[in-house]
Amino acid sequence: MAFLDFLKKKHSQKERTRDRGFLVFENTSEVIRAENVLRSEGWDVKVKGPPPEIRTGCDLVIEFPLIEELNVRRVLEKARVAPLKVVPVQSSLLEPVNLFQTKDFGEYLMIRAANMKLTVEKKTMTIVNVSGGGCPDVPFLAQEMVAKPLSDAPAPKSIGHTLCGYALQLAYEEMIHRCLPS
């Protein structure tokens, strides 16, 4: 069938690793510890040699499902084996979006980071909407955060799991920086 031939032809190794990321660590013993932690939590991870542009002296990295970066980071931080950095396998020079867009609606303020938007009512500092994104923790994050004061709502990094959750965390931090200065 032509439809399937199209799929087979294009299903290359490069495409199979497009949704993977590399976790980069200080040294090999951290790589081994992190691998054990992630495997014991059920993740499908592989230890590999890093591409030249991200070699830091350590000659191993861990390949993991990049979409789940937020969850992976949280688990590794809890185990005190946080990575030095995380990069996409597809292109290790790619960096997370770090630009914020702010839109003032008078009584409401919206901040966008990458594909995620967070909106609060200025008077009450209550989160009124979460929009954007496509990973399945987005509806969950909206459910847990909307209608709660910004100061009491759970941080996306504490309950989110994916890159969309990570982007929402950045919007959340920027909103706190602007609206709840310490």
Next chain:
Amino acid sequence: MLAVVGTVPHEDFPLVAGEVLMKEETLILEGRRIPISRGTPALLAATISAGEVLGNSAPFAYLVGDIGTGKGSRRLYDHLTKHLPKMTFEVITFHYLQPDVDWHNRVLFALGEMEPKPVLIADAGFMYAAKMSGQAGAYDLFTPDVGELAFLADEQAPHPFYTRGFILHEENRVQELIERAYEHDNAAHCLLVKGKQDYIAARQGVLATVDEPLVETLEPVGGTGDTVTGIVSALVASRISVEEAALLASRVNRLAGLYADPTPATQVIEIIKHIPRAMTEILRERKTKIESKNAR
């Protein structure tokens, strides 16, 4: 029949498949009640609301609980690979699923075994996986917002979070981003780009734009992208071409948004309530246009 594949934000929600009904502000699937909030439940509610005006039968849904760990999505992917080849659907819409290239490709193989091949619509996480897999061309319609369009246009980006700065989404560069997405084979046959101005596009270029009514306060409302995908799914299921359905869906969604008179704090259910009225008006207008064209 239309099938919708997606997730609900409850970890313990089991994998359920069946026809979905809507009673007041709740979806009912196999005896389970699902509140209508943003995400796939909002898409389904919009599909049902639009479908009632169109005379469609109830949509079939494959739903599973997933709060972002991907466990539910992977169970659903596995289920789809086994069951889709035995099913007959005219349209399948894929929505909030954990993006996973390997599982996406297995599902695409299963879709290839379906006879006749259904019209394929993808949004949200499944659209991300379709792009990452290099198989965007197997789909009939993607419904990205402008930020997601930038991700489709960036052949390197594995997720919108990693879209390169020089490609970053700007409303005034939509046409350029559409061209770039097609240049790298990262777009479906048709695109419905949701933004301040909506674009309906294909490989040959922009087919139509919709910028009225413009309701600025809809931008922060979570779920307005889900509703437009739900509406276009219902229109395609009623045998309207993908391109025309995209144009009509954009207009219906905007009109429903206008009727809801939203603030940035409005929840998506308030917009869904106005879809039947908006759909009725847009279909009446379409009918008048067709009749006057035939009379000439």
